[in-house]
Amino acid sequence: xxxxxxxxxxxxxxxxxxxxxxxxxxxxxxxxxxxxxxxxxxxxxxxxxxxxxxxxxxxxxxxxxxxxxxxxxxxxxxxxxxxxxxxxxxxxxxxxxxxxxxxxxxxxxxxxxxxxxxxxxxxxxxxxxxxxxxxxxxxxxxxxxxxxxxxxxxxxxxxxxxxxxxxxxxxxxxxxxxxxxxxxxxxxxxxxxxxxxxxxxxxxxxxxxxxxxxxxxxxxxxxxxxxxxxxxxxxxxxxxxxxxxxxxxxxxxxxxxxxxxxxxxxxxxxxxxxxxxxxxxxxxxxxxxxxxxxxxxxxxxxxxxxxxxxxxxxxxxxxxxxxxxxxxxxxxx
Amino acid sequence: xxxxxxxxxxxxxxxxxxxxxxxxxxxxxxxxxxxxxxxxxxxxxxxxxxxxxxxxxxxxxxxxxxxxxxxxxxxxxxxxxxxxxxxxxxxxxxxxxxxxxxxxxxxxxxxxxxxxxxxxxxxxxxxxxxxxxxxxxxxxxxxxxxxxxxxxxxxxxxxxxxxxxxxxxxxxxxxxxxxxxxxxxxxxxxxxxxxxxxxxxxxxxxxxxxxxxxxxxxxxxxxxxxxxxxxxxxxxxxxxxxxxxxxxxxxxxxxxxxxxxxxxxxxxxxxxxxxxxxxxxxxxxxxxxxxxxxxxxxxxxxxxxxxxxxxxxxxxxxxxxxxxxxxxxxxxxxxxxxxxxxxxxxxxxxxxxxxxxxxxxxxxxxxxxxxxxxxxxxxxxxxxxxxxxxxxxxxxx
Ligand code: SF4
Ligand code: SF4
Numbered sequence: 001x002x003x004x005x006x007x008x009x010x011x012x013x014x015x016x017x018x019x020x021x022x023x024x025x026x027x028x029x030x031x032x033x034x035x036x037x038x039x040x041x042x043x044x045x046x047x048x049x050x051x052x053x054x055x056x057x058x059x060x061x062x063x064x065x066x067x068x069x070x071x072x073x074x075x076x077x078x079x080x081x082x083x084x085x086x087x088x089x090x091x092x093x094x095x096x097x098x099x100x101x102x103x104x105x106x107x108x109x110x111x112x113x114x115x116x117x118x119x120x121x122x123x124x125x126x127x128x129x130x131x132x133x134x135x136x137x138x139x140x141x142x143x144x145x146x147x148x149x150x151x152x153x154x155x156x157x158x159x160x161x162x163x164x165x166x167x168x169x170x171x172x173x174x175x176x177x178x179x180x181x182x183x184x185x186x187x188x189x190x191x192x193x194x195x196x197x198x199x200x201x202x203x204x205x206x207x208x209x210x211x212x213x214x215x216x217x218x219x220x221x222x223x224x225x226x227x228x229x230x231x232x233x234x235x236x237x238x239x240x241x242x243x244x245x246x247x248x249x250x251x252x253x254x255x256x257x258x259x260x261x262x263x264x265x266x267x268x269x270x271x272x273x274x275x276x277x278x279x280x281x282x283x284x285x286x287x288x289x290x291x292x293x294x295x296x297x298x299x300x301x302x303x304x305x306x307x308x309x310x311x312x313x314x315x316x317x318x319x320x321x322x323x324x325x326x327x328x329x330x331x332x333x
Numbered sequence: 334x335x336x337x338x339x340x341x342x343x344x345x346x347x348x349x350x351x352x353x354x355x356x357x358x359x360x361x362x363x364x365x366x367x368x369x370x371x372x373x374x375x376x377x378x379x380x381x382x383x384x385x386x387x388x389x390x391x392x393x394x395x396x397x398x399x400x401x402x403x404x405x406x407x408x409x410x411x412x413x414x415x416x417x418x419x420x421x422x423x424x425x426x427x428x429x430x431x432x433x434x435x436x437x438x439x440x441x442x443x444x445x446x447x448x449x450x451x452x453x454x455x456x457x458x459x460x461x462x463x464x465x466x467x468x469x470x471x472x473x474x475x476x477x478x479x480x481x482x483x484x485x486x487x488x489x490x491x492x493x494x495x496x497x498x499x500x501x502x503x504x505x506x507x508x509x510x511x512x513x514x515x516x517x518x519x520x521x522x523x524x525x526x527x528x529x530x531x532x533x534x535x536x537x538x539x540x541x542x543x544x545x546x547x548x549x550x551x552x553x554x555x556x557x558x559x560x561x562x563x564x565x566x567x568x569x570x571x572x573x574x575x576x577x578x579x580x581x582x583x584x585x586x587x588x589x590x591x592x593x594x595x596x597x598x599x600x601x602x603x604x605x606x607x608x609x610x611x612x613x614x615x616x617x618x619x620x621x622x623x624x625x626x627x628x629x630x631x632x633x634x635x636x637x638x639x640x641x642x643x644x645x646x647x648x649x650x651x652x653x654x655x656x657x658x659x660x661x662x663x664x665x666x667x668x669x670x671x672x673x674x675x676x677x678x679x680x681x682x683x684x685x686x687x688x689x690x691x692x693x694x695x696x697x698x699x700x701x702x703x704x705x706x707x708x709x710x711x712x713x714x715x716x717x718x719x720x721x722x723x724x725x726x727x728x729x730x
Contacts, residue, residue: 086449096375112684114382145540145541145542148463148464148540149464149465149466149540150461150464150466151454151461151464151466151467151470152450152453152454152456152459152460152461152467153458153459153460153461154459168447169450170450170453170459171446171447171450172445172446172447172448172450172451172453172454173445173446173447173448173450174441174444174445174446174466175385175386175445175446176464176466176537178382178385179385179386179540179541179544180540180541182542182543182544184382184383184681184682184685186382187382188374188382188385188446189373189446190373190374190375190380190381190382191372191373191375191376192373193370193371193372193373194447195373195374195446195447196446196447278684280543280682283543284542284543285542285543289539289540289541289542290463290540292539292540292552293465293536293539293540294463296536296539296552296555297463297465297468297533297536300532300555301468307525307529310525310528311521311522311525314413314521314524314525315517315518315521317412317413317415318412318413318517318520318521318524319517319518321412321413321415321417322412322517324415325415325417
């Protein structure tokens with residue numbers, strides 16, 4: 001009888017510890033879910049659609065740097081232990097047959113991001129026949145859905161620069177990041193046996209050699225200075241200044257990226273409704289859904305209390321019932 | 334001990350024609366899976382960057398693991414609610430659950446692109462506890478292990494009866510006894526873990542925000558998924574009971590009828606929460622818009638409500654066929670709810686072609702189900718899993 005009780009306590013404690021671990025872990029991360037403000041050194045790209053001439057130089061530059069010549073940049077700093085054959089294979093640019101460029105489908109007609117193009121320029125013609133251009137790429141959100149979703153920390157937000165980076169060496173390819181991104185940005189290499197997730201990382205992994213880059217491929221080549229790279233606070237001030245100097249020129253006199261989804265590191269100005277330019281601004285809220293989901297998880301699993309309590313209660317009730325059942329059975333005979 | 338006579342091996346030949354048909358389906362599916370590993374996920378599926386999750390997750394993981402909640406529901410009933418008369422049904426339910434979760438596990442391995450990195454789930458520096466997926470993955474892996482342990486007694490019981498190897502038999506009897514003592518603590522874990530991950534299978538979709546239609550998107554997702562898991566877990570137990578009575582020509586286990594009495598209350602609770610969630614999301618306009626989505630929404634609720642009604646109010650609901658029908662309605666309605674969240678209510682935006690699974694995608698799922706069926710068919714004939722009708726029938730009288 002006595003031994004039984006001691007065994008019971010031991011086992012119950014063991015089980016409770018196990019059940020609580022996941023919950024406790026979740027609670028531990030609580031601090032990180034609070035919506036931090038934008039730091040002073042947050043880097044951003046600033047794209048002014050009214051300056052863009054649609055030449056797509058940025059698209060070419062990004063393609064060359066981050067897709068075609070990726071191995072050249074990355075090989076330099078890739079530590080030898082990571083140069084196993086799978087990671088090597090990852091670096092080689094591989095075009096799926098259906099994505100090859102043909103004369104009747106020159107690659108500058110590419111209009112959506114895919115595993116080759118981390119950025120694209122789209123064209124929208126308004127009611128008066130006037131063309132507008134818009135650049136699409138990762139928004140480097142303040143509270144990114146993709147980072148919150150990734151189970152193995154392959155996607156991370158750099159705490160200083162705010163750049164959302166991707167580490168293929170960790171990614172398991174579950175594609176939860178694609179599901180969680182409100183802008184549908186992360187892309188997957190569907191036609192490769194060794195696929196990875198591809199999205200803009202502000203040239204962190206190429207020009208920046210896994211650090212904050214001093215320039216991005218796209219901003220460097222833009223002949224019209226439509227896209228520039230620098231500190232987010234400077235960009236935001238500049239955008240506000242342009243709006244103040246040209247009232248009515250920009251749509252709603254508003255900056256895209258200031259508040260959408262809780263704010264993003266990309267700053268946009270455009271003359272027409274952002275919705276028409278392909279941003280679901282009417283559907284995306286002013287907060288990040290990741291905050292909601294993490295908030296819920298942290299409430300349910302605070303300190304792992306709920307799972308541990310549940311387990312302990314279950315173990316006690318189950319143990320009693322089981323013992324009673326066995327002794328009843330004995331009496332029957 | 335009366336324990337040992339509670340279950341019996343189903344004595345029948347293993348290599349029946351059905352066995353070979355099912356085996357063929359498994360082989361075809363595995364050929365396609367081999368092709369997927371050679372050519373990439375895109376070569377066999379209709380998945381796209383807008384629709385990165387398809388039926389492998391919606392059916393195999395979400396619906397499959399809900400169907401596999403039979404073991405969960407019975408464990409609660411028997412050990413927690415102290416209804417030991419259902420004890421004879423537990424082993425077959427645990428076996429089915431084990432295969433259900435194995436199915437989920439297999440298809441995840443087919444689905445994920447960089448499977449060789451999956452060990453990262455066990456590397457603490459990579460843990461990302463904010464991710465609902467992280468919790469789901471760990472809980473499901475742990476629970477699959479628990480299910481295997483819960484199933485082990487039947488294997489050791491069988492091994493303990495073997496006269497050919499007395500040493501092995503003696504060892505097995507010892508293990509069986511030891512296992513019997515601690516099993517309740519494993520079972521308690523086997524109730525805690527599904528409570529956690531079944532609700533989290535719903536929480537997975539909260540971060541998707543507007544991409545999930547307002548009829549489904551709600552902070553109540555975890556609660557709704559948990560209730561749904563209980564409903565589906567029950568119906569699969571009822572389903573199995575009736576089917577195995579017919580297929581294996583065994584008498585009908587009457588216990589399931591009295592077990593079914595709680596179901597209407599769960600149904601009522603679930604529908605109330607569902608309606609509250611639609612109210613909170615302000616989606617009633619959408620619900621009465623007569624769009625395809627709203628029809629789907631109503632069908633889902635009506636199927637579940639009818640099942641609750643049949644069991645609650647009619648005599649028919651207490652008969653074998655009535656129970657079968659309501660279990661079927663619950664399975665379809667409950668499955669529709671999970672599909673509603675995972676695929677039907679999901680919409681990444683107008684620029685993406687709507688997703689419909691390809692034939693190979695479908696075949697892979699079918700073949701994994703076939704594998705599950707095959708394993709179940711073989712194991713019930715090898716180890717004592719099904720209720721021992723002679724001993725058990727006598728006891729209830
Ligand atoms: S835009 Fe998408 S991919 Fe980029 S940081 Fe935000 S959630 Fe992540
Ligand atoms: S696909 Fe890779 S990067 Fe995206 S969530 Fe999964 S593990 Fe993280």
